[in-house]
Amino acid sequence: MPKKLFYSFHFDRDVWRTSQVRNIGSVEGREPVNQNKWEEVKRGGDAAIQRWIDAQMADRDCLVVLIGAETASRPWITYEIKKAWANRIGVFGIRIHKLLDAAGNPCVAGPSPFSDIIAVYDPPGPRSTDAYAHIAQNIAGWVDTAIQHRKRYN
Template sequence: MARKVFYSFHYNPDNWRASQVRNIGAIEGNQPAKDNDWETITKGGDKAIEKWIADQMSGRSCVVVLIGAGTANRKWINHEIAKGWNDDRGVLGIYVHNLKNSEGKTSLKGSNPFDHVTLKSSGAKLSTIVKAYDPPGSSSTDVYAHIKNNLESWIEAAIAIRAKY
């Protein structure tokens, strides 16, 4: 049975890349809010956004952070990472900078978003526990193939890591 995951990503620059990963098909992922829906959600303020995220994460076993050039240290990305971890979900990252966007362009590699989230229990950065995968490949097609071939095992590993803490 396919796992259900919550995908976290910086919408504007990476929605095309995120779409590619979500469409791999081995994993059931949440669909992002459409622009009009997101405008309605954000008008409700932080509590409305937190509720939307909680509703989207409900029933998911893992949070997959798709890491682009500007993903790290964004307010809602940090919130999604912390919420996933605190709710006992597996958490992992996949760098997507080498996947092409809708214009056929790749981007710069972003920094590790788990460096910006610390565990309350120990003060350790989550990056010391959570894995962030940087798929190898000289083309977008190679990177996509690597993600497709490894996504399920990465998710299982993230769930196993979380179970240890």
């Protein structure tokens, strides 16, 4: 049975890269939020963003943080990580800097937003296609591992 995921990422900078991961299809997540909807949520201020995140994270099995160049510095990503841990769901990260953006460019690898107990996967290979293939082949197992890992910390 597919797991219910919440993807956390820097929307403005990484939405193109993250859509590649979300479209792999081997795991389930909520429908991606489009830019118009995200702008509408943001106009409601911090309280509206927090309510939206809380509602979207309800009944999820795992938080997948898609780590780009600036992900670790984003306050809402920090909130999502803390919320996931408090909700006792699996948490892990995937570095997406090798995946290409809409203009066909990779980005630099950013720092991890996690402590040492959270796994971060950095797909090997020099090309975007290598990274994508590695993520596609392994993401379902990473989700299962993160869920089992979190259960040990309850």
